[in-house]
Amino acid sequence: MTYPLAVGPRASVALLCFLLAAPARAASPLARLASTLADEIVAAAKGRPVELAVPEDRTGRGAAVALDLRALVAARLEGRVALAETGPRLRIASVLSENSHRLVFSARVVEDPGDRLVDLLSASVEADDTLLALAPERVAAAGHAFDVLSSTRTPALEAPVLALELLDDDRVVVLSADDVSLYRSDGSALSQESRQALPGPLAAVRSPGGLIAGAARESALWVLTSRAPRAALLALEKNRLVRRSEAAALPWPGSTSGVRYRPGTNLLEGTLRGVGSGPFLSLAAGAQELAVLPDGRLRAASGESAADVRVGSALALLWPGVVAASSADPPGRGDAILLLAADAGFRPLDSLPLDGSIRALAGRTRGDTARLVAAVQPPGSGAHLVFLELRRRELTTP
Amino acid sequence: MRIAIGVTLALCLGGVAFGALGPRYGGDLAVGVLDLPASPEPSVPRGMGERLVAGLIHETLVGIGTDGVPVPALARGWKTAVGGREWTLQLREGATFHDDRPLAGADVVRSLRRFLRSPSVAGTHLADELEGGAAFRARTSEELPGLAAPEAGQIVIRLDQPRPLPLAPLAALAAAITGPSGEGCGPFVPTLSVPGKRAAFTAFGGHVRGRAYLDSLQLLGFSDPQALRGEFQAGKLDVAPGPGGPSALAATVLLVLDTAQPPFSRGEARAAVAAAIDRGDLVANFLPGGDPSPSLLVPSLLPSLGLEEPAAAGTLSGTLSMLVSRDVPPLVSQRVVAYLGTIGLQVTVAAASPAAVSASSGGARLMMWSPEVAEAGLALEELAALAGADPTVRETLSLAGRETDLDRRRGVLHRAEAALRSTRALLPLAAAPVAFSQRRGIHDLAVGPGGRLLLDDAWIEP
Numbered sequence: 051m052t053y054p055l056a057v058g059p060r061a062s063v064a065l066l067c068f069l070l071a072a073p074a075r076a077a078s079p080l081a082r083l084a085s086t087l088a089d090e091i092v093a094a095a096k097g098r099p100v101e102l103a104v105p106e107d108r109t110g111r112g113a114a115v116a117l118d119l120r121a122l123v124a125a126r127l128e129g130r131v132a133l134a135e136t137g138p139r140l141r142i143a144s145v146l147s148e149n150s151h152r153l154v155f156s157a158r159v160v161e162d163p164g165d166r167l168v169d170l171l172s173a174s175v176e177a178d179d180t181l182l183a184l185a186p187e188r189v190a191a192a193g194h195a196f197d198v199l200s201s202t203r204t205p206a207l208e209a210p211v212l213a214l215e216l217l218d219d220d221r222v223v224v225l226s227a228d229d230v231s232l233y234r235s236d237g238s239a240l241s242q243e244s245r246q247a248l249p250g251p252l253a254a255v256r257s258p259g260g261l262i263a264g265a266a267r268e269s270a271l272w273v274l275t276s277r278a279p280r281a282a283l284l285a286l287e288k289n290r291l292v293r294r295s296e297a298a299a300l301p302w303p304g305s306t307s308g309v310r311y312r313p314g315t316n317l318l319e320g321t322l323r324g325v326g327s328g329p330f331l332s333l334a335a336g337a338q339e340l341a342v343l344p345d346g347r348l349r350a351a352s353g354e355s356a357a358d359v360r361v362g363s364a365l366a367l368l369w370p371g372v373v374a375a376s377s378a379d380p381p382g383r384g385d386a387i388l389l390l391a392a393d394a395g396f397r398p399l400d401s402l403p404l405d406g407s408i409r410a411l412a413g414r415t416r417g418d419t420a421r422l423v424a425a426v427q428p429p430g431s432g433a434h435l436v437f438l439e440l441r442r443r444e445l446t447t448p
Numbered sequence: 449m450r451i452a453i454g455v456t457l458a459l460c461l462g463g464v465a466f467g468a469l470g471p472r473y474g475g476d477l478a479v480g481v482l483d484l485p486a487s488p489e490p491s492v493p494r495g496m497g498e499r500l501v502a503g504l505i506h507e508t509l510v511g512i513g514t515d516g517v518p519v520p521a522l523a524r525g526w527k528t529a530v531g532g533r534e535w536t537l538q539l540r541e542g543a544t545f546h547d548d549r550p551l552a553g554a555d556v557v558r559s560l561r562r563f564l565r566s567p568s569v570a571g572t573h574l575a576d577e578l579e580g581g582a583a584f585r586a587r588t589s590e591e592l593p594g595l596a597a598p599e600a601g602q603i604v605i606r607l608d609q610p611r612p613l614p615l616a617p618l619a620a621l622a623a624a625i626t627g628p629s630g631e632g633c634g635p636f637v638p639t640l641s642v643p644g645k646r647a648a649f650t651a652f653g654g655h656v657r658g659r660a661y662l663d664s665l666q667l668l669g670f671s672d673p674q675a676l677r678g679e680f681q682a683g684k685l686d687v688a689p690g691p692g693g694p695s696a697l698a699a700t701v702l703l704v705l706d707t708a709q710p711p712f713s714r715g716e717a718r719a720a721v722a723a724a725i726d727r728g729d730l731v732a733n734f735l736p737g738g739d740p741s742p743s744l745l746v747p748s749l750l751p752s753l754g755l756e757e758p759a760a761a762g763t764l765s766g767t768l769s770m771l772v773s774r775d776v777p778p779l780v781s782q783r784v785v786a787y788l789g790t791i792g793l794q795v796t797v798a799a800a801s802p803a804a805v806s807a808s809s810g811g812a813r814l815m816m817w818s819p820e821v822a823e824a825g826l827a828l829e830e831l832a833a834l835a836g837a838d839p840t841v842r843e844t845l846s847l848a849g850r851e852t853d854l855d856r857r858r859g860v861l862h863r864a865e866a867a868l869r870s871t872r873a874l875l876p877l878a879a880a881p882v883a884f885s886q887r888r889g890i891h892d893l894a895v896g897p898g899g900r901l902l903l904d905d906a907w908i909e910p
Binding site (some may be wrong): 251253254255256257312313314315316317331344345346360361362363376377378379380381 | 469470471472473474541542653655656657658659660661891904905909910
C-alpha cells in the first residue's frame, strides 16, 4: 500500500500505528461481520473448496479494513471449508461498503473454472458509531508555503458538523445540530468519550450554524447552535462533558453582551469591538479576533480586512498571523482549506484541496507544526473529519 | 520572491472550483410565471404558477417521495392498526400557522373535511375510502367517522378496508392544512397579491423544515410567453420557464379529444388523429429532453412498457376548435396543428390559461398535464376523470385501489393506463421536461415530481 505523499518520520510512525492498531480497535463490528460471512460461505460451498479474495474496499476506511475482514473470515473458515487458489473451486468476489450506520458486505460466488454464478451473498452489521477508525487520506498543499506531514480521515459521522475545537493534541470537540461530543484520538481511531445533548427545545433550521468558545485552560467551553434557544457551558470532568450553565448569549472575546444566532438562520448577531455589529457568518478568537461577513469578506478586530479574498463559513486561527478558512465558492464536489496571512490583508499563502465542502475547522500549533481538523461534507453523504499535520516553511527568501 | 509566491497562489486559488460559502440566508428573487391564481385558498392547482403559489403558502400533512410513497411533512410519522384500516398520524410539535398560532388537530380535521368536498380527484378518492366519506362528500351526512383528532397532535383516519398508499391523497395541495381564517403554514407568507399580475412573499420563520434561505420572493404574471422570455433575457427576472436551469420530466403533453361530440364521438376519428401524430418527430425537433414513449404518465410515475395498439390511419374533414394551454411550447402546438392538417382538419386555435383549458370541454384541448399528486394510481384516476367515464378503466382502477401488494398493484396500473390510452380520448404526445432558466448565482432551485418549482431551498450567492 503506497500513498504518494511526502510522509515524514512522524507520519510514518502514525501510519505504522494505524496498520498495527486498526484490527484490534475495529475488531468488534468486523468480527461479527466475519462470523456471519463464514456461516454464509460454508452454507454456499457445500463442501467445495473456496478461494476468498480480499474484498474491494468502498468504505473509505482504508484497505487495511478489507484485509482484516478477509483474515477474520479465513480464520473462521478453518476446519469448515478448504481454502484454495488453484483447481476446481468457488471464487468469492466481494465488495465491502458502508452506509451511515452499517458495514455491508456483498459478494458473488462463482464456479472456477466456468464462471457459473452459484450464489449471491450479502451481510451487514451495525457500525460502531462511538469508534471512528482513522484511515490515511491523500492531501497535498497546492502551493509551497506548507508541508502536509500526515493526513487521516474518519468515516462519515452520524450528523452534520457545525463546529470543532481541538482541546489538545488528542482530544477534539465536535458540535452537531443536536449535541456536542468529545472524541479522543490514539492515532488509529477516534473514540467517543462523552456526548451531551444541547438545551432544547430545538428549532427547525435548514442550515444551522454553531459556535464553540473554547476555554481549554479552564476545562470548560461554551457552545451555541442556531437550533438551541440558549448557549450551554460544558465542563470537562474526567473526560466527560457536563452541562454546567446556560445563557441567552454565548460569551465572546471583544463582545460585551455576547453573540447569538438570528432566529432560523446561521447568522450571528452581536457587537464585536473593532469589527462592528454583524451579522457574521463565523467568528474566531485567539491571538486575533476575526469575523466572516455574510458575503464571505474577512474582517479583523485590528482593522485588517480582506480586499479581494473571500472565504466560506469555516474559520480557524493557526500561528499568529496565519488563518485557515474554507473557500468562498458554492458547495460542490470539492473545497479547499485556504491558508491566509492575516497580518497582510489576508494574502493567500497556500491551499489544501479536499474532496467535499469544508463545514468546520479547528487548529492548534506547536512551534512550526500545526494540527488542523476539518469537517468535510462530500455531496450526498455525511461529514467526516480530516486530521492534518502541517509544517510551515519559510515564506520569504533573503 | 514573496510577490512570486503570491501571484502563483492567486492563480492556484483562482482555480479552486468548489467551496463552502452557502447555503446563504438572505436575498430576494423575482420569478416570472404564465398564470397566477386569483386566490390563495387551497385548491387544485392547474398550471405552473398556481402550483408554485400553492406550494409557497401551504403545507400538507404528507409529501410524496420520488417513488410515489408518502413521506412526512406536517405529520412527522404514522402507524397503522386494525389490519391496515386505521392510520394514526402524529403532527410535528411546534408547527405553527403564518399568524404564529400552533397547528392543532382540529385544524387538520377542518381542512380535510374541506378537501373531501373539493373538486380534487384525490379528495374524491380519499372520500371513497374513508368510513362515511362518500356520504359526507355527497352532503347527505355531516358525520365523518373516518376522520378524528382524539388527542392533541394526533389524527386518526379509518378506512372502509385496507388500501394501498392510503395517505397519498393527503399530499394534494388541495388538502393543505389551514387555520380558521385560511392562514397557511407553508415556507412563505403572502404579503401582496394583485390577481393575475403580481404576488409578493416573505420567508416564514416558523416553517416546519426551518425558515427558507431567501428573504422574499416576487412572482410576476405574464399572459404572453414571449413577453415573459423577453423580461428574463433583459435581466428583469431571476427565474423563468425555459431551458438552462433545473428540469424534470414531469409533464405529459396531452391532446384531449371530446368524445361527447362529433367528430371525436367516433373511435375512427380519434384513431385517425392518433395515427397522424409522429411523437418521435415531435420530441426530436421541438421538445429537447422529452420522451416519445407511448404513455399517459411520465416514466418516474409509471415506466412505459412501450406497448401501443396501432391506430388506423384515416382522413377527416371540417374545422376543429383547439384550446391550447399557454404553457405548451408554441412550436409544439404549431406542429400539432400541422399534423391535424395532414388528415384534413382545419384547426382554429385559441390560447388560454392552464386552469381555463382544464375546466373547458369540447373539440380538442392541448395541455401540459402534471398530476395533482405524483402517484401513479391517483394520476390515472385524474386522467380517467378528464377523459370521461369508461367502464373498463374504472373497473381496473377500482381493482388497483384494493390491491395492497404494491408490485401487483403496479401491474394493474399498467393495465389501467393501457385501457385508458386505448380509448383515445387522451392522446399522450410526449413526456416533457418542466424546465426553468435562472440567472447565475442562484442555487438549489428544483422541480418536484409533480412539476412544481421548489424554492424552499433556493439561495443566492452573495
